[in-house]
Amino acid sequence: MLVGAESSFAALCANEPELSVLRASIRDFVAADRAEFGWQPAVDAWLSQWDADFSARLGGAGFLGLTIPTEYGGHGLGHLHRYVVTEELLLAGAPVAAHWFADRQVAPGLLAYGTEEQRRRILPEITAGRFFSAIGMSEPQAGSDLAAATTRAVATDGGWILNGRKVWSSGAHLAHAIVVLARSTPLDTEHRHAGFSQFLVPLDADGVSVEPIVMMDGGHHFNETTFTDVFVADSEVIGKIGDGWHQVTAELSFERSGPERILSTAPLILGLIRALSQQAVDERTAAEVGDLVARLISLRQLSVSVARALTAGESAANQAALVKDLGTRFEQDSVVLVADLLDYVDANSAAQPALRAMLATARAHSPAFTLRGGTNEVLRGVIARGMGLR
Template sequence: MSEFDALCANDGDLADLRVRVRRFVAADRDRFGWKPEIDSWLTSWDAGFSERLADAGFVGLTIPTEYGGHGLGFLHRYVVTEELLGAGAPVAAHWFADRQVAPSLLSYGSEEQRRRLLPGIAAGRLYSAIGMSEHGAGSDLAATATRATRTGDGWLLNGTKVWTSGGHRAHFAIVLARTSPLDPEHRHAGFSQFIVTLDAPGVTISPIVTLDGHHHFNEVTFDDVAVGDADLLGEVGDGWHQVTAELGFERSGPERILSTAILIFGVIRALGTQHVDDRTAAEVGDLIGRAMALRQLSVSVARALSDGQDAATRAALVKDLGTRFEQQSVELCADLLDYVDDDGDLRAILATARQHSPMFTLRGGTNEVLRGVIARGLGVR
């Protein structure tokens, strides 16, 4: 296989999978009438769609068959993800559980945890939130103040998480907490992760409503929440290593370059019906060229993950470059829309994209912090 073929991600059975997903999405949209959305992986929650997608065999692709999944690789999931985001499909309900929690359970979870949680995730019916960020610990997760204190038969969890996407609808959250006192010389030591049901006594979920009136973020407070040993994910004290690996899946996926895909595709299709000058054609070419380069970088990370390689540095690079491209693409598309006779649909999508644009470089770790991760990964001090 040539290097170009590898970057196309259509080798083997991937091309057939891509066609099947594309057909499913088109048929499901025609039948159920959902509308493509900007940032669909974060804001478009549709439990029915997630269940239908799972029933069609497109959720839990990387989960082994003995846990209800399909036993395929990260590239298979990448292809499905790319097609779903390119169509702006409403995938938020199952997103975090399928993207981050399932790989973490397979890497670090106990056999009991896998059998308890993975079948529901693969069925698109068990939803998870991620409890990492706090008011004083956003991109710098080493400042996490949430604590889990040992008790006779488990742990007591106290603290507050913020920007918890889907927390008001999720069944459980994976929560990062400090289980040992802070050592200023080793800030990344002493963390553990816990599986916490979000209807447990002591859990309070407060909505964070964005400027556009939408509620997908939350503040989640844990007040002496009892967590059993069976819900410790991995080993005590290994939380930082686990989170770092988990963030590789979060930062490198196509959602870091395709959040604005429906706007870009829509503008280009509209321009195809217009007479455009050479300058406009060059702007379109630049936009597509940058998108293709970023996609190829993202695919290369997916292949590295498929091969079991450490891709943390490359994942951070994808997130930095990809989210900056997403932000810049919004205003590039706004300029290109001046050449389009639009009925208002694209301008409505543009308005939503502008509202979401400031978030692109913040979530998943701010780009400024990620540049430090990249520098360290390259050996720069």
């Protein structure tokens, strides 16, 4: 544990002995799993590399559900423990998309707002890497303005009837369920954020339709999910009816502040550095690499500070929005910088084909980095309000 005599810098490193042991363990697991099953490091793996078997192996090895209490099948650890594991998975470019949203958002959401039945039914499956969820927030006409969402939930006997459309629901074509934000009371123009509720909707329910949104490189992980008179039982309401906005706002701190907001391109950056380290480089190239790494380290420390705040039970919505803004802009910048630096890697280097392939993927995904999780322009308004500037 950190004590007052230690510097504030040490608090940003996440190097306490138990975290170092955990970091070594997940590194060993990743290396062994890749050697046995042959998956290759990928850019943006947390969003696009779906491998249900890998998630099950990860859960079986004890690396999922770290923040879930033991009474619900988890490991009873803190946000920093989960941070260390997710950081190492991202650095390795491991295929983590299947379990990502369930472990990152659904689990803390259920712990904070779910019923006892929901927790006992779902949390052990998340810990085991066997429950996969999509997130249904954004809508075609609403974008980052979630208060403009028009998906409706109308009360009926034993539950709710859901109608509406959600976009960018990553993994919905493969997931078991989707967490949907919907209006459960008519819009009050004076209180636009009121009247929302959250529903856990099985994706095989009658009336649910999932259509692919294909990336320009042919990849498919985004979807448009339509709900037509979908019955959702009362048992699948998350939290209290009408408290959806408060719940989502808290949930977004986990979504926006994690290491995935700065490390989506990390396998490409690390691969480039390894390749350059095998040859002589001039001072200009060394300086550019140094600048790239320095920016990454600084952002990582900001992200760790949010993880510590969440561990302490503090609100970190403003800090999380800041990490997301700065981090995703760095990710976009890193694609351009790596593209330039890659020209300095020996053309005969064995690393060239893999680096070029990852760069092509990064270029295709780069425009979305600053959009997902709330556009950066909107988040700057959130940050300004949090600082009392608006």
